[in-house]
Amino acid sequence: xxxxxxxxxxxFIHRTDPRLRLISAFVYSIVVAVLYGFPSLIASVGFxxxxxxxxxxxxxxxxxxxxxxxxxxLLFWLILPFTAGGNILYSLGPLxxxxxxxxxxxQITLKSNAIIMAFIALVSTMNFSTLGHALNSLRLPQKxxxxxxxxxxxxxVIEQEYKKIWxxxxxxxxxxxxxxxxxxxxxxxxxxxxVKASARAxxxxxxxxxRGFDGSxxxxxEYPSSGKNRLFLCLIFFCTFSIIxxxxxxxx
Amino acid sequence: xxxxxxxxxxxxxxxxxxxxxxxxxxxxxxxxxQDIPKTAILSAAFFVASLIHVPIGPSSxxxxxxxxxxxxxxxxxxxxxxxxxxLQALFFQYGGITTLGVxxxxxxxxxxxxxxFFKPFILGKNNSITLAAGFTGGAFSVFLxxxxxxxxxxxxxxxxxxxxxxxxxxxIPIMIIEGIIxxxxxxFLKKVQPSLLGT
Numbered sequence: 001x002x003x004x005x006x007x008x009x010x011x012f013i014h015r016t017d018p019r020l021r022l023i024s025a026f027v028y029s030i031v032v033a034v035l036y037g038f039p040s041l042i043a044s045v046g047f048x049x050x051x052x053x054x055x056x057x058x059x060x061x062x063x064x065x066x067x068x069x070x071x072x073x074l075l076f077w078l079i080l081p082f083t084a085g086g087n088i089l090y091s092l093g094p095l096x097x098x099x100x101x102x103x104x105x106x107q108i109t110l111k112s113n114a115i116i117m118a119f120i121a122l123v124s125t126m127n128f129s130t131l132g133h134a135l136n137s138l139r140l141p142q143k144x145x146x147x148x149x150x151x152x153x154x155x156x157v158i159e160q161e162y163k164k165i166w167x168x169x170x171x172x173x174x175x176x177x178x179x180x181x182x183x184x185x186x187x188x189x190x191x192x193x194x195v196k197a198s199a200r201a202x203x204x205x206x207x208x209x210x211r212g213f214d215g216s217x218x219x220x221x222e223y224p225s226s227g228k229n230r231l232f233l234c235l236i237f238f239c240t241f242s243i244i245x246x247x248x249x250x251x252x
Numbered sequence: 253x254x255x256x257x258x259x260x261x262x263x264x265x266x267x268x269x270x271x272x273x274x275x276x277x278x279x280x281x282x283x284x285x286q287d288i289p290k291t292a293i294l295s296a297a298f299f300v301a302s303l304i305h306v307p308i309g310p311s312s313x314x315x316x317x318x319x320x321x322x323x324x325x326x327x328x329x330x331x332x333x334x335x336x337x338x339l340q341a342l343f344f345q346y347g348g349i350t351t352l353g354v355x356x357x358x359x360x361x362x363x364x365x366x367x368x369f370f371k372p373f374i375l376g377k378n379n380s381i382t383l384a385a386g387f388t389g390g391a392f393s394v395f396l397x398x399x400x401x402x403x404x405x406x407x408x409x410x411x412x413x414x415x416x417x418x419x420x421x422x423x424i425p426i427m428i429i430e431g432i433i434x435x436x437x438x439x440f441l442k443k444v445q446p447s448l449l450g451t
Contacts, residue, residue, distance in 0.1 A: 004343070026349055033350040034262045065345055072256040076415055083414040104411060111258025119257075119341070119348050131342065143280045143288060144331060150292035151299070151335045158293070158300045176307040183429065186306055187436030190317070194297060194324075194437075195445050201289040 006120060007127040011056040016232045017225070018126045018134040024236040025122040029115045031240055037251030040243050041107065044114040047239045051121035062120055069116055073109050080105045128152050157200055161193050254337070254347040254355050255401060260408040268404065269353025272334065275360060279330035287328070294321050295332035299339055306429055313426050319393035319434045322363025323371055323386075324448065329363040330356065354404055362396035374438055374449060382442055383435050390434025391427045398423030 013021065032044045052062055081089075084101030091097070126134070132149045136142075169185060176182055260268075283291060298321050305312040322329045334356040340346045347355045366389045373385035401423075402416030441448050 029257070029349040033258060033260075033265060069256060069345055072254070073259075075418060076259070076412075079414045079418060080411060084411045101411065104409070108259050112256050113258075115257035115348055115350065116345050119345060123349075124342060124345070128342070141277075141280055143283060143285065144276070144335070146285075147283075147288050147292055147295065147331055148335050148338070150289060151295040151332075152339060154292050154296035155299055155339070158296045162300060162304070176312075178307050178309055180432070182307065183432045184436045186304070186315075187433045188440050190297070190301070190304075190315075190320075190433065191437045191440035191444065193300075194293070194441065194448060197293045197297065198290060198445075198448060201293045205286070205289040 004124070004127055005061055006055070006057050006124040007130075009056055009125060011054060011125075012228070012232070013051070013055040013121060014125050015228065017229045018130050019138055020229055020233060021122045021126065022131075022134055022138065024233070025119055028118050028122075028236065028240055031243060032111055032114050032118070035111065035243070035247050036107070037247050038107075038110075039250045040247035041110040041114065043246050044243050045110050045117075047243065048114045048117035048121065052117050055121045055125050057120065057125070062117070065120065066113060066116060069112070070109070073105075073112050076108055077105045154197065154201065158193055158197050161196050162189075165189050165192055254340075255351050255358075255404060256346075257348040257351055260351065260354060260404060264404050264408045265350055265354060268357050272330070272353035272356040272360070275327075275330035275357070275364070276334050279327040279332075282327045283331065291325060291328050291332050292335075294324055295336045297321075298333060299336040302340065306433070308425055308429060313429065315433065316359070316394055316397070316426065316430060317434070318359045318363040318397060319366045319390035319430060320437055322360075322366040322393060323374060323389060323434075323438065324450075325363070326367045326371070327364060329367065330360045333360040333363065358397050358400040358404065361400065362393035365396065366390075366393040371450075374442070379439070379442075383439050386438035387431040387435035389438075391431030394423060394427045394430040398427070 032041075032048075035041050035044065052059075081097045081101035082095055084098040084104060086101075087099040089097045089099045089102060123131070129149075132145060132152070135148065136145045166189070169189065174182075174185060298317055301315040301317040304315050306315060318329070318333065321332060325332055334352065337347055337352060337355050337359070341348050341352065369392075370385040370389035374382050374389075376382065398420050402419050405412040405416040405419065438449070
């Protein structure tokens with residue numbers, strides 16, 4: 001159920017220093033999150049789309065992700081245009097469609113998709129261990145990075161335990177229904193996952209202690225600075241500033 | 253459920269992030285290095301729980317389990333939930349960089365309160381009190397998450413009032429299911445491995 005389809009690739013973005021990518025994704029997301037004007041929002045969607053193209057990602061896979069995430073945005077489209085008040089754009093029998101609501105929902109949709117596309121292009125293009133190292137060298141608290149890395153490792157352990165228990169439940173003829181028995185089965189399954197996984201975690205930790213683990217996290221990866229990294233930074237800065245410029249000019 | 257990117261305004265995002273960072277810092281400070289593997293297990297379980305769908309009538313909902321995470325971890329629920337949410341952002345792009353703080357806060361604060369209010373009852377000898385505390389704790393933390401989410405939306409924009417009502421309405425059936433699951437799960441852990449509950 002877990003994979004990192006976007007992390008495989010050899011594009012310009014894949015080869016850029018992951019720390020730069022993280023920082024640019026961070027700054028860019030914040031800038032887009034505070035935009036209001038449509039010219040700047042449209043520009044940011046365009047730029048994020050360009051990033052996805054530069055990363056050479058499978059368009060269908062990206063669209064699939066976007067469709068899933070837009071579920072929450074859909075909730076806004078279903079409610080906002082009818083409740084916002086203000087100028088009436090169109091009357092549908094007893095329902096009024098308000099201008100403010102439509103604009104607000106459109107604004108949210110553009111923002112949301114621009115940020116997510118940039119995230120996919122810049123962050124989801126690293127595999128997990130690269131991200132762990134990048135977080136570590138950005139001086140995040142060591143305990144946090146360690147927790148992060150271990151959690152990632154245990155997700156697969158828990159997933160295996162879950163699938164194993166689920167198979168044995170199925171073999172015994174379990175069929176999910178809205179009954180107390182069914183909920184009890186789920187609850188006991190989750191409890192059993194905790195029990196099994198914590199025993200496993202304990203074994204792993206003792207094995208780590210045997211190998212001299214002292215709570216610190218080392219990494220062998222190095223990111224030499226290169227001309228390409230600088231080019232990447234310049235591009236991101238140029239685009240971010242043009243978006244800010246558009247925002248100030250049209251919505252100032 | 254998460255709040256997606258691009259919906260909240262910057263004051264809400266900034267204050268949510270500030271509180272989430274504060275909570276995570278306290279959680280990390282209280283977290284001993286030898287307890288990190290156990291925390292990571294629960295963090296991973298919190299991640300996987302969102303992929304387990306439980307039937308409700310003709311439809312199904314996914315589990316949240318922030319109540320159990322809170323009861324088992326206390327303050328460490330903050331870093332555990334933040335890590336799980338960052339991984340969800342990485343794998344599925346649910347939530348993202350700017351909303352990480354807000355989403356952490358709305359899941360982890362109820363988890364922490366669940367720990368403060370209900371943990372003492374769970375450790376007692378009387379089994380029916382344990383089960384009752386489990387149910388209330390599980391239901392309470394999901395309901396509070398729903399309320400917080402609605403509050404963040406309304407703080408962001410007054411036009412979001414109706415959307416936030418819908419959000420609370422969606423959380424009510426989930427709340428009952430989470431209560432039942434938490435109740436049985438806590439009862440199970442107390443029988444099978446009470447050491448996990450910290451007794």
